[in-house]
Amino acid sequence: MESHEAVKRPRVLVTRQTPGESLQRLREVCEVEVWPETMPPSREELCRLVKGRHGLLTMLSDRIDGEMMEIAGDQLAVISNYAVGFNNIDVDAAKTRGIAVGNTPDVLTDATADLAVALLFAASRHVLPAGNQVREGEWKTWEPTGWLGVEPAGKTLGIVGMGRIGRATARRLVGGWGMNLLYTSRSDQAEVEKELGGRRVELDTLLAESDFVSVHVALTDETRNLIDAEAISKMKSTSVLVNTARGEIVDQDALVEALENRSIFGAGLDVTTPEPLSAEHPLVKSAHCVILPHIGSATHTSRNAMAEIAVDNLIAGLSGRPLRCSVT
Numbered sequence: 001m002e003s004h005e006a007v008k009r010p011r012v013l014v015t016r017q018t019p020g021e022s023l024q025r026l027r028e029v030c031e032v033e034v035w036p037e038t039m040p041p042s043r044e045e046l047c048r049l050v051k052g053r054h055g056l057l058t059m060l061s062d063r064i065d066g067e068m069m070e071i072a073g074d075q076l077a078v079i080s081n082y083a084v085g086f087n088n089i090d091v092d093a094a095k096t097r098g099i100a101v102g103n104t105p106d107v108l109t110d111a112t113a114d115l116a117v118a119l120l121f122a123a124s125r126h127v128l129p130a131g132n133q134v135r136e137g138e139w140k141t142w143e144p145t146g147w148l149g150v151e152p153a154g155k156t157l158g159i160v161g162m163g164r165i166g167r168a169t170a171r172r173l174v175g176g177w178g179m180n181l182l183y184t185s186r187s188d189q190a191e192v193e194k195e196l197g198g199r200r201v202e203l204d205t206l207l208a209e210s211d212f213v214s215v216h217v218a219l220t221d222e223t224r225n226l227i228d229a230e231a232i233s234k235m236k237s238t239s240v241l242v243n244t245a246r247g248e249i250v251d252q253d254a255l256v257e258a259l260e261n262r263s264i265f266g267a268g269l270d271v272t273t274p275e276p277l278s279a280e281h282p283l284v285k286s287a288h289c290v291i292l293p294h295i296g297s298a299t300h301t302s303r304n305a306m307a308e309i310a311v312d313n314l315i316a317g318l319s320g321r322p323l324r325c326s327v328t
């Protein structure tokens, strides 16, 4: 039986078209099949496609669990996720099978932090509903009390999860708008405090004292539903919640209620559960919520750089070398 040793022309599945030229490099050393559709392969299609592959280049919409690895077969050596988040992959199952898992950190940090800031402003200043009023020909006159929003300058920013994107978001808002910084983190962040002057606090304190809360933790069993009804109830009525991390971290029913009751001012989400949310979902219909279609890393620069890392990871894993960016 073939196993993890390097093979001459490994068989690789790429589950969506990626931008740029990086797949060319892969084609030089592998037999590459690229899923050609805009919509991701269904679970059934994926089960069929992974069989006999040595490497997988996957997207966050592909659930790669132990069963999928089993179906792929013993020769599977590397799973390269085209994302920094890897909650779609059962990393423990991969470890048990000796399969390397890679991701694409850093190169999307600035783009995602920019989008977190964009969402913060969009939700604070009614950018989408106000713009729609103009588009729909409903704008009648300048109103002294129309579309009143909230301002971040000099207020308190709460960063939930001071990782790469959390820190980049804080950098923008502390440096650019003079915000005061509170943050949560499991690890010591002396460097961040030296640079940005923030204070590490418990989540409850952060929620109660922040005017703007931006979520940047990875999705894990511990962070699923971290921002639940109780957490939201601690937030100020004038506060704005931004989530560019993963939808499952925020309890959406609780968020709907908070927005309907005006117990928080607004929300800006790049991620939801599920994705996409139905157009009928109350969050999509809410005038106080801005929802984007998971476009945090969607710049030419970031997505091209992600593709380069994802291909580097695959090629390294297929030849038994350490990955450029390994999740373990």
Ligand SMILES: NC(=O)C1=CN([C@@H]2O[C@H](COP(=O)(O)OP(=O)(O)OC[C@H]3O[C@@H](n4cnc5c(N)ncnc54)[C@H](OP(=O)(O)O)[C@@H]3O)[C@@H](O)[C@H]2O)C=CC1
Binding pocket: 084, 085, 086, 105, 106, 108, 109, 112, 161, 162, 163, 164, 165, 166, 185, 186, 187, 216, 217, 218, 219, 220, 222, 223, 244, 245, 246, 270, 271, 294, 295, 296, 297, 298
């Ligand atoms: N909207 C989009 O398009 C994008 C979304 N993302 C999302 O953003 C997330 C963050 O990315 P990035 O900043 O690069 O990742 P990092 O790994 O740098 O940061 C993740 C943070 O999550 C924290 N964390 C991890 N596990 C736990 C846990 N069990 N409990 C509490 N905190 C935890 C870490 O805390 P600690 O330091 O204490 O370990 C760290 O601060 C990604 O995981 C992804 O889900 C990323 C890119 C684009």
Ligand SMILES: O=CC(=O)O
Binding pocket: 060, 082, 083, 084, 085, 086, 108, 296, 297
């Ligand atoms: O959500 C995107 C990612 O890279 O993670």
